[in-house]
Amino acid sequence: MSPLNADEPGGFVADHLDVGVFAIDAAFRVTLWNRFMATHSRQRAEAVIGRNLFECFPELPRGWLERKVRQVQALRNYAFTSWTQRPYLFRFDHNRPITGGVDAMRQNCTFMPVRGEDGSVSQVCVTLQDVTDTAIAHQALAASLVELEREKAEQQRLIGELEEAHMQVLQSEKLASIGQLAAGVAHEINNPIGYVSANLGSLKRYLDDLMKVLDAHLELAAELPTECRERVAARTAGIDVDYLRADLPQLLGESCEGLERVRRIVLDLKDFSRMGETEKVPADLHRCLDSTLNVVANELRYKAELEKCYGELPEIECVPSQLNQVFMNLLINAAQAIEERGRITITTGSVGDEVFVSVRDSGCGIPPDELRRVFDPFFTTKPVGSGTGLGLSISYGIVERHGGRIEVDSTPGQGSEFRVWLPLHGGAD
Ligand SMILES: Nc1ncnc2c1ncn2[C@@H]1O[C@H](COP(=O)(O)OP(=O)(O)O)[C@@H](O)[C@H]1O
Ligand SMILES: [Mg+2]
CATH class of the missing domain: 3.30.565.10 (Histidine kinase-like ATPase, C-terminal domain)
Structure with a gap:
């Protein structure tokens, strides 16, 4: 007598479980088929027990299921499948409206070796748990996770933009204060430039006058008595008047030019510094x-x-x-x-x-x-x-x-x- 026969007390208990339970022998003949399986497959136990599983349900993934059962027999150990890898073994309808891409009852299965009297694995009992609700919740969760990731990326982008805006504000503030500083310095320099260039103007005029005086003196010096001329020569020894006369206006011209350059730079600085x-x-x-x-x-x-x-x-x-x-x-x-x-x-x-x-x-x-x-x-x-x-x-x-x-x-x-x-x-x- 099979240890899992539905006539036995164990079989009776299996009928009251909200889990699919069935068993097959080495030749894949069905030896147990509980009420859950009968209800969802719409095949009564009497119609299935004793027959080959694949004959009754040709749509089953035969190769895969055979390998799984042989593995349990050989290893004499449990094996499991989860809906995440294989959504279902039997294509059953779920008992409530199925939503969100879940098209059939999702199943977690456990394959248990059932030992015969001689200790060898004579049958394999399979339990099949309806996890459609979990799967639907899981999918909803995955969808909200995707949405969350999207929001996170969006937030990251916004933070980036904020940082950029912040840095730009900082940078332009820095530039603005450099600008202010430059404008202040330019303003301060403007004042001395003003009087130095006015003075240079006067200096040039005075120098012209002085040259005239010098020329007159030099012209008249020739008519002085020798003794006087020698005294003048002694006091002005080493002074090259011709050189001075040639170089002075040049020096003055260069100074005016230099000053003009400074004035332009200062103006440009002022121009440049209107940052705000x-x-x-x-x-x-x-x-x-x-x-x-x-x-x-x-x-x-x-x-x-x-x-x-x-x-x-x-x-x-x-x-x-x-x-x-x-x-x-x-x-x-x-x-x-x-x-x-x-x-x-x-x-x-x-x-x-x-x-x-x-x-x-x-x-x-x-x-x-x-x-x-x-x-x-x-x-x-x-x-x-x-x-x-x-x-x-x-x-x-x-x-x-x-x-x-x-x-x-x-x-x-x-x-x-x-x-x-x-x-x-x-x-x-
Ligand atoms: N004329 C250029 N020749 C070569 N590389 C340049 C030139 N202008 C900009 N770059 C490159 O672009 C980068 C960014 O320039 P920029 O925004 O002015 O920042 P920074 O000058 O502070 O590095 C520089 O570090 C350099 O690698
Ligand atoms: Mg740069």
């Missing part, structure tokens, strides 16, 4: 470029020959101090890209209703994989302290706010060109 302003005004980009060049002259001088190829540029509506900042970033980057000594070329012109300012350098160039990232905030290849990685990202923002764009073209080892395009008639604010 955001009002668009008609401006001459060449003037912007020249005042920026004056400010960064020192950075460029030792690195590069500067070549200016200015074309015809009409005035454009822009915020000059902001564009100055863009030009400064491009020029300093160009100088920094040059290892020893090279060339920086600034070209301007207009095409259609756009103007362009291009800054080209003969520096190290940018590898293709970095080219996409140069405008990213904090992207820098420069050592800590010398690069913040913000110059181009801020410039990009400024040009974008002007309704323009920046194009880059670079060949590693040969150089790079950054070309700023701006609309003639100011972009939207």
